[in-house]
Amino acid sequence: MINKVKKVKKIEPIHQKVMLELKPKKRVCAYVRVSTDSIEQQDSFYYQVEYYKNYIGKRDDWEYAGIYSDEGRSGTQVEKRDDFSRMMQDCEDGKIDMVVTKSFTRFARNTVDSIKAIRKLKLLGIGVYFEKEKINTLSEKSEQMPTILSSVAQTESENTSANTKWGIRKQFEDGTYKINTPAYGYMNGENGQLIIKEDEAKIIRRIFTEYLNGKGTYIIAKGLNKDNIPTIRSAEEWKHSVINEILQNPVYQGDLLLQKTYSTEVLPFRQRINKGEVPQYFIENNHEPIITRLEGQMIREILEYRREQMGLDDSGKYQNRYDFSSKIICSECGSTYHRQKVSIGKPNERVQWSCAQHMRDKKKCSIKATRDEIIKEAFLTMWNKLVTNYTDILYPLLESLKNLRTNEEQEKEITELNNKIMELTEQGQILNRVVSKGYIDPAIFIERQNALSIEIEETKKRRNQLLVNNGFEKEIEGTLRLLDIIRCNPEILEDYDKNLFIDTVDKIFIGKDPEIAFRLINTLELTVYVGK
Structure with missing residues (x-):
């Protein structure tokens, strides 16, 4: 081979x-x-x-x-x-x-x-x-x-990040830290100190004044957009959340709160809101204020009231985490509604509210879940109808409640106090228009505005004392508050306003079809038939 x-x-x-x-x-x-x-x-x-x-x-x-x-x-x-x-x-x-x-x-x-x-x-x-x-x-x-x-x-x-953080915190402690991006209304001076930027400070004063006069953050933002006021850091438009942050920022009283946010210790570095994880540093009288401390105190009182309405406990944590928590009642069985997130991660992911009884046993309650956005749309419908027809609804109701009172002398004084509150509010609005046109000095305006705010507050306290002693106080006080809110927010809403809901709605009742009824703060119930 x-x-x-x-x-x-x-x-x-x-x-x-x-x-x-x-x-x-x-x-x-x-x-x-x-x-x-x-x-x-x-x-x-x-x-x-x-x-x-x-x-x-x-x-x-x-x-x-x-x-x-x-x-x-x-x-x-x-x-x-x-x-x-x-x-x-x-x-x-x-x-x-x-x-x-x-x-x-x-x-x-x-x-x-x-x-x-x-x-x-x-x-x-x-x-x-x-x-x-x-x-x-x-x-x-x-x-x-x-x-x-x-x-x-x-x-x-x-390690480099840790060293940088240590250096910054040392500057926080000895008060030498220089703000890289000053808050809206301020700019850095030659030595890094905060000085007032007058064109922006004028907008800040407008925001605080309108809020103290009863306007909500949504209406304030809408007004700024309507007047083509330049936004913060070239944002597309003013948002009510930005207005809310401005109102809570102590910088406008001349104080400085440092380390409101922090970055995580390990990669990838993430920016987090400081909720007590790291120290904060408060510097009082750090720079020239734009608003007075009295105005700041009044804003805090309003915010505190809204926190109570939202269900914050003594530790500052939410008892009612969401707008509708503990507020929705089933019309069929009387159970409260719970929030659910369904189809998570899918294209049809959504938030809905369900009757607790129905979730446990569908035989005991037939009311099905209602989507979160449907409730918000129903509130919008209800509110816009109320704003459009409030003279035909609230004024006759107020007269009927007054007729049930027993003390005519107190009733007369309450009417006088209500008229005085309306006159003082109108004076504040006139004052705003005058200062916006530059007819009076801003310092004189702030002094007069502060005096008006104090007088309004004292008048309301006296009126409330009389209401407590004169029967139907909750219904009458609630109706008067609704009238005040509508006068300050007279426009038709285009989007759901969280603060407006908190200020005006006591309970929500959901029935079949679905039928959604809103019990307002004066116990008046208005029903919206969704889809009809």
Whole structure:
């Protein structure tokens, strides 16, 4: 038998052969990043871009595929880097064969994000070359080294963050911290102190004055938008939530509360509202105030009243976490409604309110769940009808209640006090128009406004004392409050107003169809037939 020599011929994959013929050079891009917006780092950014243009151009086997750069961005979170995301997308689209970057610390300081990106590119057949460490992620045994180095980079970033936080807290403690972004109404002076920015301070005074005169945050925001008042930090429009934050900010009384937010200790760093996790620092009389302390005190009293209406306990925690908690009653069985979130994570995810009895046993109560937005729409319908027809509803009701009173002398005094409250409120509104046109000095306006507010408050206290002793006090006082609220919020609502609901509704009764009845603070019940 003749032994023949075996011949082995390697047959290259067709795809690889075609690729070698069509694209003999690797399309290589560079990714560069600097972590701050300082002048020094901007220079570093410029030189990195120039360096990698030359670096890629010198290689005969590489073809320049562009520079992806994030300037003034942190490396701790990938999602905050626009060009990094664009580079990853271009890699998926087959536009890039290789990525070159300076080091692991320039690529990402978050180990999880770094390894996730490297593995994703590796599955696409795209390597990342780290110049400083001389590592190509496509080479054998390359996975362990990037993991170790990225972990070291993450620890370094966390240590740097901890040192930075320590320095800032030290400035908090000795009162030397300088606000980078002053509150609306203020700007930084030459030495970093807060000084009043008069054009914005005028808007702040308007917000506080209108709120003290009875307007809600929704109506105030709507008025600012209607008058084309420039928004805070170029937002699209004024929101009632922004107005609420302004009203609660002690900065406008001349005080400063530091560390209202804090960042988490480990990567990825997240900003959180400080609810007692870390110390806060309060500096009294830190700068010139825009409003008086009396105005601030009156605002706090109004806010405290609303917190009580929302069900806050002594520790400041919500007993009623949501607007409708403990307020909805089933018309069929008398049980309270509970909030439910259903179809979580699905396109039809929604919030609904269900009768507790129906949830336990459908045979004992047939009333089905009602969606959260339906109740809000029903409130809108009810409120807009009331605002449109309140003269035909509330005034006759008020007269009927007054006729049931027994003390005519007290009734006469109550009427006089109500008239006085209306006159003082009108004086405040006239005063607002006068100061807005620049006819009187702002200092005189604030002095007069404060005097009016004190007089209104004292008059209301006297009226309330008489109401307590004269029968039907809850119904009459509630009706008078509703009239005051409507006078200050006379416009038709376009969106649900949380504060308005809290101030005006005592209970909600839901029946079949569904039939939704709102018992107002004066015990008057108004029914809305949803869908009809």
